[in-house]
Amino acid sequence: MEKRQQRTKITVPEIRAMKRGGQRLAMVTAYDATFARLLDACGVDIMLVGDSLGMVVQGEKNTLGVTLDHVIYHTQAVARGTQWAHVVADMPFMSYQSSVEEGLRNAGRLLKEGHAEAVKLEGGRRHVELVRRLTEIGVPVMGHIGLTPQSVHAMGGYRVQGRGADAARQLVEDALALQEAGIYALVLEGVPQELSAQITSCVGVPTIGIGAGPHCDGQVLVIYDLLGMDDSFAPRFVKRYDHLAGRIRDAVSTYVDEVRRGAFPGPQHSVSSSPRRTEPAADTEVAETVPLYPGVTLVKK
Ligand code: KIV
Numbered sequence: 682m683e684k685r686q687q688r689t690k691i692t693v694p695e696i697r698a699m700k701r702g703g704q705r706l707a708m709v710t711a712y713d714a715t716f717a718r719l720l721d722a723c724g725v726d727i728m729l730v731g732d733s734l735g736m737v738v739q740g741e742k743n744t745l746g747v748t749l750d751h752v753i754y755h756t757q758a759v760a761r762g763t764q765w766a767h768v769v770a771d772m773p774f775m776s777y778q779s780s781v782e783e784g785l786r787n788a789g790r791l792l793k794e795g796h797a798e799a800v801k802l803e804g805g806r807r808h809v810e811l812v813r814r815l816t817e818i819g820v821p822v823m824g825h826i827g828l829t830p831q832s833v834h835a836m837g838g839y840r841v842q843g844r845g846a847d848a849a850r851q852l853v854e855d856a857l858a859l860q861e862a863g864i865y866a867l868v869l870e871g872v873p874q875e876l877s878a879q880i881t882s883c884v885g886v887p888t889i890g891i892g893a894g895p896h897c898d899g900q901v902l903v904i905y906d907l908l909g910m911d912d913s914f915a916p917r918f919v920k921r922y923d924h925l926a927g928r929i930r931d932a933v934s935t936y937v938d939e940v941r942r943g944a945f946p947g948p949q950h951s952v953s954s955s956p957r958r959t960e961p962a963a964d965t966e967v968a969e970t971v972p973l974y975p976g977v978t979l980v981k982k
Contacts, residue, residue, distance in 0.1 A: 691726050691767040693799065693821045693865050699726075699898070700887040706866075706899025708889050709907060712738050712755045716904060717762030725766050727866075727889075729801065729901060730756040732771040732831070737905045744830050747773040749787050756795030769823055770797035774831040777802055777811060784811040788820050801868065803829035805855025809862040816863030824859040826852055827893065828871025841892070843872040849879075856880045856888075868901060869893040871918075892918030 699706055708727035711717045712734050720728060734755055735747040749772075756770040770791040777784030784802075791797045799821035802808060812822045827842045836842070843852040853876075856867060866887045869877045874894025881888045881896055890897030902919060905911060909921035910929070939945035 688765055690765055693767070696726070696767060696887060697865055700885070706887055706889055708899055708901035709904045710734075710737075710901070711759045711762075711904060714758045714762030717759040717766075720904065721763045721766050726899070727901075728759055728763055728766040728768050730759050730768070730770045730795075730797070731801075731903065732773045733903050735773075737903060737911075743833050745774045745833070747771075749773055749776045749790060753790060753795040756791060756797050760796035767799065768797050769799045769801050770795050772800050772802045777808070781811045781814055784808075785814055785818070788815055788822075792820060799823055799865070801825055803831050805852070806858045809858050812859060812862035812864055822862075822864050823866045823868060823889075824856070824864040825868040825870065826855045826859070827869050830870075839871070841871045841873065843876045849873075849876050852876060853880055853883065856884050860884045860886055866899075869897060892916070 696706065706726045707724070708729055709720055709725050710731040710733055711720055711728045712730060717728060730752060732744040732747040732752065734751065735741045735744040738755070739746070739751075741747075752770050752773055756768065760768050772784070772788060772791070776787040788800045791800050800815070801823040802811070803825045805824075805826050812824070815822050828836070828839060829842075830839065833839060843849045852872065859867060864886055866889060867880075867884060869880060869888050869890045871892045872880075874896060877888065877890055877893035878896035881898060887898035889899040889901050891901045906914065906919045907922050909924040910926050912924070912926045915921070936945065
């Protein structure tokens, strides 16, 4: 008898095991339930509710204004739309930097209220105490080192980090310290590929790269970048798998034109007071119940 492979929810132990098994991880960002449902169906391993939402959803210049409540709101939506992928929520700027106690409380809210399965935080050795305490109480932590966007002002912009022997050594030490504190995965952002290869070989947890070359155990991209939804943003590390910006413009311009010309809605998009009087389109069945949205039906009496 043919044995069918059952898809199961991806867990923290499985993510760790994927490195040991040499399986690469595919992570993307998500901010709402509709995208989450689509991405989940594509076999994405990890869905990150990134604080990049400040830039791509809220239209801000950087991620600094994102609040814990914003991340909770978006994580709730993503969790509702996700069945299989592992859902990680970003800890936004100033939700964990001022004290370990505050970091613990806020990470707890991301799991309790947002329904995240893990949290991600930016920075290395300075956060080992928080990582250790979170890990002890059962909150999985994903680290994030290299180009850390919450430190944009300190870095003087979004610049590659870890160039030069000293800077590279600091990042290796950060990775090892976070691993020792208990992280289960580590994002490497904006670092030279030789350095990410070195970090990947010296830590036992999976590394997930963005602008960090091909030698990481996995890759992450902001979903809007992957889909080409902003044609003014084309950094070297992004591969656009589509150019949705142009396709969205075409579709919506057609809609605007059809509304103005009176070509939409047509008979197939309209209902009459008597079902018999409805002009059915060739492929439309006239029924006593009229579906309005998926799952919402207007029952005609
Ligand atoms: O906020 C985010 O989207 C991120 C990823 C780019 C790693 O941190």
